[in-house]
Amino acid sequence: MDPSLIIFDCDGVLVDTERLTNQTMASLVTDLGFPMTGPECQQRFMGRPLETIQDMIEKLVGKTLPDDWPDQVRKRDLESFKAGVSQIPGVAGVLDYLDTRGTPYCVGSSGKYEKMHATLGSSGLLARLEDKLFSSQDCEKGKPAPDVFLLAARTMGKAPEDCAVVEDSLPGVLAGRAAGMRVFAFVHDPACDRTALRGAGAVLFEHMEDLPGLLFSNP
Template identity: 75%
Template sequence: MSPSLVIFDCDGVLVDTERMTNQNMADLVTELGYPITGPECQRRFMGRTLENVKEMVEALIGRELPNDWPDQVRERDLESFKAGVPAISGIEAVLDDLDDRGVPYCVGSSGKYAKMNATLGSSGLLPRLKDRLFSAQDCERGKPAPDVFLLAARTMGHPPETCVVVEDSLPGVRAARAAGMRVFAFVEDPSCDRQAMTDAGGILFEHMADLPDLLFSNS
């Protein structure tokens, strides 16, 4: 069935920020006394809100972090983004295809609006997405809970069962499935846990250029 609405995750799907933010996280956690690499941070924390990550880091280091620690991470990330954030290769052609088909799309992210505005703005994608951004900061729960995707579908006026999500994280795939939506898992990054994403119900694809055919193969 052709989707009535396509909901994109932001980081790693629209903009290429994952390596940058995971290295920042690795530096911060290592400074706290728990040596860790960027790829390991990606495996542990990818797709989650920073408030959730804070709890996970506290468990790793055995002590509580300041209440504003998530904001400290965000500030470091925003400073890094000033150097420029590229769009994911091929994503503009995907959005062009959806425009040509008259299929609406939006963003459903764990990131806050300040981060989305910074990264999408730097990449050049913000003008076509700025009025269609949805963040977990407006929800009671972040991914893997379905809240942000259900918020996006409800606000855009589409039932969950006719929506499709494009994700690159395991919590995001689980959130989409919990929302009752089909989900395509972008696994270009070799560190992705492909088996876990498949087990969670994701339809895997490696190249953004392949997405339109996957979305509309049965239409």
């Protein structure tokens, strides 16, 4: 059955921010005494809320980070976004296609609204998504818990089983599957763990232009 709502993750699916934010994270973790590259950060932390990442890093480095550490990271990220954030190639065409088809869509992200407004605004996508944003900051648990996707479906008036999720991270795929939704994993980034994403139940695709053909029986 064709989905009646498409829920997009934000970073790495709509906007090309993953490498930039993970380079920042790698620098922070390395400065704490645990050398790490951007791709290594991406594999460890991709798709998780910063509060969860803080707990993970504290275990790695054996130190307690300041309570406001997530806000410090968000501030650094927002500064880096001012240089400009690109759309994922082909994503505007996918949104155009969904508009033409009359299929609603929205965003379900681990990122806070301030970050989504910054990245989507810089990329030129905010105008068409501003009233369709859902964040884990409104949920009890972030990904891999299904909360944000269930919130999006409920608010948009759709049953979970009628929704499709577009993700690029393992926590996001696990969250979508836990919500009872079909999940499609965008694996254009070489850092994506294709084996893990496929094993978690996602349908993998490399080019955004291929998504409509995967979502619908008669694209």
